[in-house]
Amino acid sequence: DADVTQTPRNRITKTGKRIMLECSQTKGHDRMYWYRQDPGLGLRLIYYSFDVKDINKGEISDGYSVSRQAQAKFSLSLESAIPNQTALYFCATKGRALESTQYFGPGTRLTVL
Amino acid sequence: QKEVEQNSGPLSVPEGAIASLNCTYSDRGSQSFFWYRQYSGKSPELIMSIYSNGDKEDGRFTAQLNKASQYVSLLIRDSQPSDSATYLCAVNPGGSNYKLTFGKGTLLTVNP
Numbered sequence: 441d442a443d444v445t446q447t448p449r450n451r452i453t454k455t456g457k458r459i460m461l462e463c464s465q466t467k468g469h470d471r472m473y474w475y476r477q478d479p480g481l482g483l484r485l486i487y488y489s490f491d492v493k494d495i496n497k498g499e500i501s502d503g504y505s506v507s508r509q510a511q512a513k514f515s516l517s518l519e520s521a522i523p524n525q526t527a528l529y530f531c532a533t534k535g536r537a538l539e540s541t542q543y544f545g546p547g548t549r550l551t552v553l
Numbered sequence: 554q555k556e557v558e559q560n561s562g563p564l565s566v567p568e569g570a571i572a573s574l575n576c577t578y579s580d581r582g583s584q585s586f587f588w589y590r591q592y593s594g595k596s597p598e599l600i601m602s603i604y605s606n607g608d609k610e611d612g613r614f615t616a617q618l619n620k621a622s623q624y625v626s627l628l629i630r631d632s633q634p635s636d637s638a639t640y641l642c643a644v645n646p647g648g649s650n651y652k653l654t655f656g657k658g659t660l661l662t663v664n665p
Contacts, residue, residue: 471651482657483597483641490651530596538650539604541587541643544596 443467444545446531452551459518461548463531471534472514473542474498474506476527483530489514521552559642559656567664572629574659576642579623583644586618586625591639591658601627632663 444465453459463472474486475498485498487506495506503525507515518525531545556579566572574588585604589597603609603616603625615628625644629636639658646654 480657483655485652488651528594534651536650538645538648539585539602541585541599541602542653543599547594547596549594 444531444533444543446529446545446548448548449546450549452553453521454553455522457521457552459521459550461516461529461531461550463514463516463545465512465531465533465545467533467535467543468511469533469535469540469543470511471536472508473532473534474504474514474516475530475532476500476525477530477547478527486516518550518552521550523552526550526552557642557644557654557656559640559659561657562660563662564659565662565664566632568632568634570632570663572632572636572661572663574627574629574640574642574661576625576627576656577623578625578642578644578654580644580646580654581620581623582647584648585645586616587643587653588614588616588625588627589641589643589655590636591641593639597641629661632661634663634665637661637663 473488475483489495489508492508505517529548532542534542558577588601591597601616603618609616613630617626641658642656643653
């Protein structure tokens, strides 16, 4: 079984709809992240969380919100989707050690029409 | 602005050759350095990490770090068509224990 899972894997929606992307992990990591990836722009951090009560904005949080339901679950919501939120979204996790790197889920391809 | 710069490529090498991927970073406080491989439409996968100046070898991969020059590289020996992917360099800005700054990646194509 995959250590980091994301649902759904693909989603097509319409402008103005509310969308939730979910991430679950079995790695036991306390740090979790949401990124979006666009061609030519690389990976950009949306939100990150150290634990259930500690959630922080990344560089592009406008238009997004998150919920850390448990140590293992971190959800990303688009309250009112717009076409420029069409992108590949990745969840990642990281352990506490400085040398620990981030491990990525399989990604969700979101298209907003 | 803490930056990680990579040549976007594409870098094209013949099968069996050495592929050399380069990355420079602006934050002298960075302490951890990572190389990820990303196939088209897939998630980034960690292939190498390096923390000290010098070389680190793992199979066909060698990571090289020069903190004085703020430079990290990845060498892939005996390149295979399956190595064709985008390679992302990532560093922890300011020695951060929670954030990574990613380069935009270098597209590598290995021609049979």
